[in-house]
Amino acid sequence: MRYLKTLYVQVLIAIVLGVIVGYLYPSFAPSAKLISDTFINMIKMIIAPVIFLSIVIGIAKAGDIKKVGKMGLKAIVYFEIITTIAIIIGLVIANIIKPGEGVEKPVTAAAQAVHGAEIDWKEFIAHIVPGNIVEAFAKGEIVQVLFFGVLFAVALSKMKSAGDSVIAGFEKINQVLFNILHIVIKVSPLGAFGGMAYTIGKFGFATLAVLGKLLITFYITGAAFIFIVLYLVLKANGFSLWKLLKYIKSELLIVLGSSSSEAVLPNIMEKLEAAGCEKSVVGLVVPAGYSFNLDGTSIYLSLAVVFLAQLFHVNLTLGQEITIIGILMLTSKGAAGVTGSGFLVLTSTLTALKIIPLEGLALLVGVDRFMSEGRAIINVIGNTIATLVIAKSEKLIDVQKYLATVENPEKK
Numbered sequence: 001m002r003y004l005k006t007l008y009v010q011v012l013i014a015i016v017l018g019v020i021v022g023y024l025y026p027s028f029a030p031s032a033k034l035i036s037d038t039f040i041n042m043i044k045m046i047i048a049p050v051i052f053l054s055i056v057i058g059i060a061k062a063g064d065i066k067k068v069g070k071m072g073l074k075a076i077v078y079f080e081i082i083t084t085i086a087i088i089i090g091l092v093i094a095n096i097i098k099p100g101e102g103v104e105k106p107v108t109a110a111a112q113a114v115h116g117a118e119i120d121w122k123e124f125i126a127h128i129v130p131g132n133i134v135e136a137f138a139k140g141e142i143v144q145v146l147f148f149g150v151l152f153a154v155a156l157s158k159m160k161s162a163g164d165s166v167i168a169g170f171e172k173i174n175q176v177l178f179n180i181l182h183i184v185i186k187v188s189p190l191g192a193f194g195g196m197a198y199t200i201g202k203f204g205f206a207t208l209a210v211l212g213k214l215l216i217t218f219y220i221t222g223a224a225f226i227f228i229v230l231y232l233v234l235k236a237n238g239f240s241l242w243k244l245l246k247y248i249k250s251e252l253l254i255v256l257g258s259s260s261s262e263a264v265l266p267n268i269m270e271k272l273e274a275a276g277c278e279k280s281v282v283g284l285v286v287p288a289g290y291s292f293n294l295d296g297t298s299i300y301l302s303l304a305v306v307f308l309a310q311l312f313h314v315n316l317t318l319g320q321e322i323t324i325i326g327i328l329m330l331t332s333k334g335a336a337g338v339t340g341s342g343f344l345v346l347t348s349t350l351t352a353l354k355i356i357p358l359e360g361l362a363l364l365v366g367v368d369r370f371m372s373e374g375r376a377i378i379n380v381i382g383n384t385i386a387t388l389v390i391a392k393s394e395k396l397i398d399v400q401k402y403l404a405t406v407e408n409p410e411k412k
Contacts, residue, residue, distance in 0.1 A: 007188065011253040014189035015196050018257065022200025029201030032194045036258060039191025042184045043263045046177050048137045050266045051287045052149045053174040058280030059153035060167050067394070068280065072150075075285050075390050079293040080329065082233075082382065086225055086295045087328045090302030091321055093221045099214040099303070100310025146287050181266045185254075192257020199259070199369050211367040214307055218371050221299050222378050230385050237392045238399075243407040247271065248384060252377055259369065261376040265290060268380065272387055276401035281391045289383035296378030300371055301328055304346055304364060308356050311363070316355075324353065 021028060059068050128143055130136035136144035156163045231241045245252070248271060251264040265286065272282045305324055309316050316324070327349050346364075350356050391397035 007185070008250040008253050010189040011192045011250065011257060014193035015253065015257045018193040018196030019200050021193075022197040022202075023205070026201040026204065029198050032197035032201060035194025036191055036198055037194075039184075039187060039194065040258055040260050040263055042187075043181075043260075043266070044140050046180055046184075047142070047262060047265055048140050048145050050174065050177050050181075050269070051142060051283070052137070052145050052152075053170050053177070054269060054279060054283030055146065055149035055287065056153045056156060056283075057167060057170050057174060058278070058283035059150065060156045060163065061280065065154055065157060068284070071281060071390060071394050071396075072284060072288070074393065075288055075386065076292070078386055078389060079289065082229070082386070083293060083295055083298045084325065084329055085229055086298040086382075087302045087325055089225055089229070090221055090299040091306055091324065093224065094217060094303045094306035094310075097213070097217045097220070098310055099217040100307040102213075142287055143291050146291070150284075178266065178270055181270070185267065188254045188257075188263075191263065192254060195258040195260075203367075203369055211363070214303070215367060215370055217307075218300060218303055219374055221303060222296060222374050225295065225299060226378065226381055230381065233389060234385055237389055239388060239392075239402070240407055244384065244388075245381070247275070247406045248380075251380065255376045255380055256373050259372040259376055261290065261379045264380060268384055272384065272391075275405045276398035277387060277391045278396040281394060281396045282387055285387045285390050286383055289386050290379070293383055293386055294375075294379050295382035296375035298328065299378065300375050301346055301349065305349060305353075305356065307364075308350070308361075312357055314356055320353070320355065324349070327353065 018032070022032065059065075127141075128147055130141065130144035130148060133144075133148050135141075136148065156166060159166075227241070234241045234244065248268065251267050251271070254264050254267075255261055269282050269286050272286070273279055302324065305328075306316070306321075308314075347361065350361075388397065388402075392399075
């Protein structure tokens with residue numbers, strides 16, 4: 001009975017119950033979606049202020065603005081390298097397994113809703129700078145809040161000791177927000193139950209049967225990326241992947257149930273700080289990673305392009321696949337903070353390639369929800385590891401505290 005009081009056990013039970021209820025009572029799907037959306041909204045309501053305050057407190061207390069700038073540049077380079085590796089792995093495995101062979105083509109009419117959508121790069125660049133910061137907070141625009149937070153922190157740091165009272169006040173407000181988070185997270189099993197019941201009730205297992213090969217390919221690729229690429233990255237930095245996954249297991253189960261990586265963003269930030277990472281690196285790298293280090297999304301996009309090429313018997317040359325890598329390196333970053341970004345980015349990529357019919361997107365609509373959990377989990381793991389890597393390289397992590405908290409908690 002003691003285990004039933006543990007959050008990850010409660011979430012796991014909720015997920016199983018959600019699958020059962022969704023399968024037996026598909027009519028419950030609208031109510032289940034309401035439960036899931038309500039939980040996610042409860043988390044979203046504090047994400048923007050938590051990100052803003054974490055960035056401001058971290059950078060302002062760091063003092064050395066040049067060091068912060070160096071850390072930010074290092075993070076961007078790391079993001080691009082890792083997401084490019086994710087894209088390449090997706091292409092390679094898709095060419096080996098060939099998930100698009102033998103699948104019935106969708107009807108063209110079903111794809112009209114997504115046909116023609118493209119990323120407007122001018123709009124994307126302009127979108128980084130908020131026209132109204134209050135609106136940015138209200139809409140939860142992470143990139144805009146991140147941009148404003150960095151500017152605010154730099155301006156505050158110029159005040160030196162005169163700004164100490166502002167930082168102290170922000171720290172108290174931040175603590176209040178995390179106290180709210182601790183209250184909200186107690187109902188996360190309900191959110192996980194609702195999310196899973198909705199997914200199964202709405203789309204059923206029939207979709208899984210039709211596109212099972214694509215789903216299996218996606219999860220095989222995701223597992224290869226986590227347990228080979230990210231494992232080696234962590235090992236090179238002297239950390240254990242298995243111990244880290246155990247440390248954040250509750251968050252990963254919440255993501256599995258809710259299909260949203262945002263649902264655990266504040267939790268991940270708090271756990272990284274508790275594990276010895278300085279607030280400055282956590283406050284900058286985690287929010288930036290949620291917009292620009294989407295490893296799971298990168299894998300999905302590369303798989304989807306090859307899947308659709310195979311579906312329409314388009315034989316991609318090596319040159320075309322290299323072109324896909326180049327395009328995805330840009331477009332996978334181009335829809336940060338945009339609703340429905342997965343399909344938007346995929347459509348933009350296909351439009352740029354001009355060799356694969358857009359109508360194939362219709363086939364992905366039904367199965368997309370079953371892959372969203374995997375994308376979100378990979379994104380969360382990738383951003384957690386990115387923060388550790390940057391913190392270690394900048395000597396902004398108490399390694400002994402990390403080892404005692406994450407890898408050897410029983411010795412504390």
